[in-house]
Amino acid sequence: MSEIILRDRVVADTWQIHRPEAGTSPAVPAGHVLVPLAIWLGQADVIASRSDVGVWIAPHEDPATLRDSLDRLPVVAVDFPKFTDGRGYSIGHLLRTRYGYRGELRAIGDVLPDQLDYLRRVGFDAYAVRADKDIRDALRLLTTFSEPYQNSWEPPLPAFRRVARGQVTEVPR
Amino acid sequence: MAHAAAGNAFDIGELAGMYVYDQIDRTIVAERVAQYRDQLRRFQAGTLSEDEFRPLRLQNGLYIQKHAPMLRVAIPYGLLSSTQLRMLATIARKYDRGYAHFTTRQNIQYNWPRLEDTGDILADLASVEMHAIQTSGNCVRNITSDEFAGIAPDEILDPRPMAEILRQWSTFHPEFAFLPRKFKIAVSAAAEDRAATAFHDIGLYLEKDAAGGIRVRVLVGGGMGRTPIVGVVIRQDLPWEHTLTYVEAILRVYNRHGRRDNMYKARIKILVKALGPDEFARQVEEEWVHLKDGAGLLTREEYDRVAAYFVAPVHATLPSVDAAHEARLADDVPFRRWAGRAVRPHRVPGYRAVVLSLKPTGVPPGDVTADQMNRIADWAERFGFGELRVSHEQNVILPDVRLSDLHELWQEARAHGLATANQGLLTDIICCPGGDFCSLANAKSIPIAEAVQRRFDDLDYLHDIGEINLNISGCMNSCGHHHAGHIGILGVDKDGAEWYQVSIGGADGSSAGRGRSAIGKVIGPSFAADAMPEVIARLIETYLELRADGERFIDVVERTGIAPFKTRVYATPVAAVQRAEEAVDV
Numbered sequence A: 001m002s003e004i005i006l007r008d009r010v011v012a013d014t015w016q017i018h019r020p021e022a023g024t025s026p027a028v029p030a031g032h033v034l035v036p037l038a039i040w041l042g043q044a045d046v047i048a049s050r051s052d053v054g055v056w057i058a059p060h061e062d063p064a065t066l067r068d069s070l071d072r073l074p075v076v077a078v079d080f081p082k083f084t085d086g087r088g089y090s091i092g093h094l095l096r097t098r099y100g101y102r103g104e105l106r107a108i109g110d111v112l113p114d115q116l117d118y119l120r121r122v123g124f125d126a127y128a129v130r131a132d133k134d135i136r137d138a139l140r141l142l143t144t145f146s147e148p149y150q151n152s153w154e155p156p157l158p159a160f161r162r163v164a165r166g167q168v169t170e171v172p173r
Numbered sequence B: 001m002a003h004a005a006a007g008n009a010f011d012i013g014e015l016a017g018m019y020v021y022d023q024i025d026r027t028i029v030a031e032r033v034a035q036y037r038d039q040l041r042r043f044q045a046g047t048l049s050e051d052e053f054r055p056l057r058l059q060n061g062l063y064i065q066k067h068a069p070m071l072r073v074a075i076p077y078g079l080l081s082s083t084q085l086r087m088l089a090t091i092a093r094k095y096d097r098g099y100a101h102f103t104t105r106q107n108i109q110y111n112w113p114r115l116e117d118t119g120d121i122l123a124d125l126a127s128v129e130m131h132a133i134q135t136s137g138n139c140v141r142n143i144t145s146d147e148f149a150g151i152a153p154d155e156i157l158d159p160r161p162m163a164e165i166l167r168q169w170s171t172f173h174p175e176f177a178f179l180p181r182k183f184k185i186a187v188s189a190a191a192e193d194r195a196a197t198a199f200h201d202i203g204l205y206l207e208k209d210a211a212g213g214i215r216v217r218v219l220v221g222g223g224m225g226r227t228p229i230v231g232v233v234i235r236q237d238l239p240w241e242h243t244l245t246y247v248e249a250i251l252r253v254y255n256r257h258g259r260r261d262n263m264y265k266a267r268i269k270i271l272v273k274a275l276g277p278d279e280f281a282r283q284v285e286e287e288w289v290h291l292k293d294g295a296g297l298l299t300r301e302e303y304d305r306v307a308a309y310f311v312a313p314v315h316a317t318l319p320s321v322d323a324a325h326e327a328r329l330a331d332d333v334p335f336r337r338w339a340g341r342a343v344r345p346h347r348v349p350g351y352r353a354v355v356l357s358l359k360p361t362g363v364p365p366g367d368v369t370a371d372q373m374n375r376i377a378d379w380a381e382r383f384g385f386g387e388l389r390v391s392h393e394q395n396v397i398l399p400d401v402r403l404s405d406l407h408e409l410w411q412e413a414r415a416h417g418l419a420t421a422n423q424g425l426l427t428d429i430i431c432c433p434g435g436d437f438c439s440l441a442n443a444k445s446i447p448i449a450e451a452v453q454r455r456f457d458d459l460d461y462l463h464d465i466g467e468i469n470l471n472i473s474g475c476m477n478s479c480g481h482h483h484a485g486h487i488g489i490l491g492v493d494k495d496g497a498e499w500y501q502v503s504i505g506g507a508d509g510s511s512a513g514r515g516r517s518a519i520g521k522v523i524g525p526s527f528a529a530d531a532m533p534e535v536i537a538r539l540i541e542t543y544l545e546l547r548a549d550g551e552r553f554i555d556v557v558e559r560t561g562i563a564p565f566k567t568r569v570y571a572t573p574v575a576a577v578q579r580a581e582e583a584v585d586v
C-alpha cells in the first residue's frame, strides 16, 4: 500500500483516487475513494450516504462549487498535474480561508518534496508525495522557513502582526 | 531552526538611509542558503532531476547559459551600501572573472560562476544582507523603483518603504511561487516616473491626497516581450494600508486564470487584454472584498518601522552655490561637459547626485570590474554616506556628493574609466547581454552597441543631438527595453543570420520622453549588423534637419510620425548591404 504524509507523519494511504477515462461509466467504485469533482457534483445526493467517498479537484475547476458539500467531505484532494502549475495553491487557500473547509486537504499528482512547505502554508495537511521520491526525507522539508513574512492559512498573521520586528537577538559571529 | 546568519557584521550606525535586516530577515535568508545547498546537493546526487531542479534554481537567480551558469543577484529597489558593493566585487574576483553586469531591473549578474560554488556565493551574499531570491522564475521578481528615491527634488514621497514592504511580502509567498509566468512590480512616487512603472505587471504610483495621506494608483498588465503593452490603471486612490491585500487579490486572479498553455501568452497583460481592464478590475475588487480588512492590512506601526530606516542621513549645512566649484566649471571644459550630464539635482542645498556612466565605448553596457566596484564603494564613503544606487539605465549613482567634491570625484572617476560624459545621450545605450552570452538570443547586441558608440564618438556632436534613449535587445524577450527606446533595436533571426529591426518613438515614462510611456513603431525591413551605425546616423540626421527650437528626437518623432525617418533611412541602400525582405512579425 502506498504512503502519504498526513500532517507531520508518514502513514499508509487508505484512499484510492478514481480517475475515470472519458466516456466511461460515472459509477463510483466501492471502498475509500476520491472521485472527480464532476462525478461528485452529479451524484452528491446518492454518494452522500457513504462516508468513504471524497473528491478531487483539477486546477482549472472552481472550488466554490464545493461550498455546500464541504462539511460532508472527509477528504478534498487538489490535483497538481505538473508541480509548476501553481493554481492548486490558490484553490487550497480558498477552500480553507474562504469556504471554511476543515477536513483533510490533500495534494495529489506531481507533488515533490520541495513544494511541501508552501503547500502546508496555504492549507494542505496531507501530501501524496510522488512515488519515486523519498517520502521520509521529504518530511524534513515540511517546514523550510520557520518565520515567514506573509500571512496565509499558516501562519494566519504576517510577521509584522506576529512578532516584534526590528530586533536582532542573535550575536553576529 | 534558526541558523546562525553567516557572519553578519553590519553596523547600523554607518548605514543611515538603508533598510537593515532584523532577526526575521536574517533567518529567512540563512534558511534560504541552507535550502539551496540541500537542493544543489540533491541535484548533484541525482535525486533531483534537471527538470525538477530548474524551477528551483531559477527562483534563486541561476540560469544555465551559453558558457556557464549565470547568477542574478537582487539589488532591491536599486539601493546598495558600500559594504555590499565590496562583497559584489569580492564575489566577482573569487568566483567569476573579475567583473559583473548591472541589468535593467536593478539586479547584478555574474556570467561565469561554477555551479558547485553557487551555494557559497549565496552565503557570502547573505553575510551582507543580500540574496538572489526570486530574481528569475515564474514568481514575483525583485521590486524595482526610482534610483533617485529620497533625494530627488520632484519626489512626492519616498517609495522605498513600500518597496521594502512589498519585497518582504513577496519573498517566499507560498501561494504565488508558481505563477503562469514571471511577475514584475515597480513602485514610483515622484513627478517624473524613473522606474518605467507602466511597463510592469503591476505598477504602483504613490501619491498624496488632500489630507496628506498616501494613496496608490494601481496599474496592471504592462510589459515588454513579444506583446509590448503599456499598463492600464485599474484602481485610483487606494489607501496605502491596502497595498498588500490589493496586490494579493491581483495575484490570486492571475494565478487562477492566467494562461498556462502557451508561455508566450502567460503574462498578466494577456489576461487583462482578454478580459478587458474593466472586467479584470471587477474580478480583482470582488476578490479583494474578502481580504481588505484582514490580516494583510498594513499597520501604521509597520510602515513607520520600515520608513525609519530610510530617513535621510544628516547632511551638512552648505551654501547652495560653491564658488570654487563654479570657477572649475568655468575653467575646465571636460569637467563642465561631464558635470552637465552626470550631475543631477538634490533636495539638500550644496549636494548633488552623480550618475557614473557604465557606458564607455567598447565596454558592454552595464559591465563593471571588481576594481571599479571597489573604487565606487570607496567614493560612496568618501563622497557620501556609504550608500549608492543602480538604475534601470544600467548606471551607478552616488547620491550625496557635495558640490565642493565634484571635481575631485570626477578626476578619480576619470582615472578608472567611469567618467564618460554620455548620461542620457545616444551612447548611454541600454543593452541586453544578447548573443554573446544568452542562449535565447537571435542576434548579438553588445557589438551593435559598440559600433554605434564608435560611430558617435564625437562628444560635441553627441551633446548637440541631446537627450535620447537607444535601447537594444537580442531577441523579442526585450531585456534591453527596445520597445521603450526612443530608438529601439531588436535582434531577429532570418534563416540563421542575424538581422536588426529598428523602431522609433518608444518612451519609458521618464522626462527624457516628456513623461510619455509608449511602444516604438517599427520603421521597416531589418538590417544586417554592419549597416546599423549608418541607419542610426540617418535617423539622427533626419532629426537634426527637422528639429525646431528645443525639440528632442522623441518630440520630432511625436510631431512628424515615423514617415520622414523611414523615407530617409530607406532612400538608398545602406552601406551596400542588402535588406531582408520583410520585417519580422512585431
Ligand code: HEM
Pocket: B063, B065, B070, B102, B103, B104, B105, B109, B181, B182, B184, B199, B200, B222, B223, B224, B225, B226, B267, B431, B432, B433, B437, B438, B439, B440, B477, B478, B479, B480, B481
Ligand atoms: C542572459 C540571460 C537572460 C535570459 C535567459 C533572459 C530571459 C528573459 C526572458 C525569457 C524574458 C521574456 C519573458 C517574458 O516576456 O515573459 C526576459 C525579459 C526581460 N528581461 Fe531578461 N534574460 C536575461 C538577461 C537579462 C538581462 C541582462 C537583463 C537586463 C539588462 C534582463 C532584463 C529583462 C527585462 C527588463 C525583460 C522584459 C520584461 C517584460 O517583458 O516586461 N534580462 N528575459
Ligand code: SF4
Pocket: B432, B433, B434, B435, B438, B439, B440, B441, B442, B443, B473, B474, B475, B476, B477, B478, B479, B480
Ligand atoms: S533580450 Fe533576448 S537575447 Fe537579450 S538577454 Fe533577453 S533573452 Fe537574451
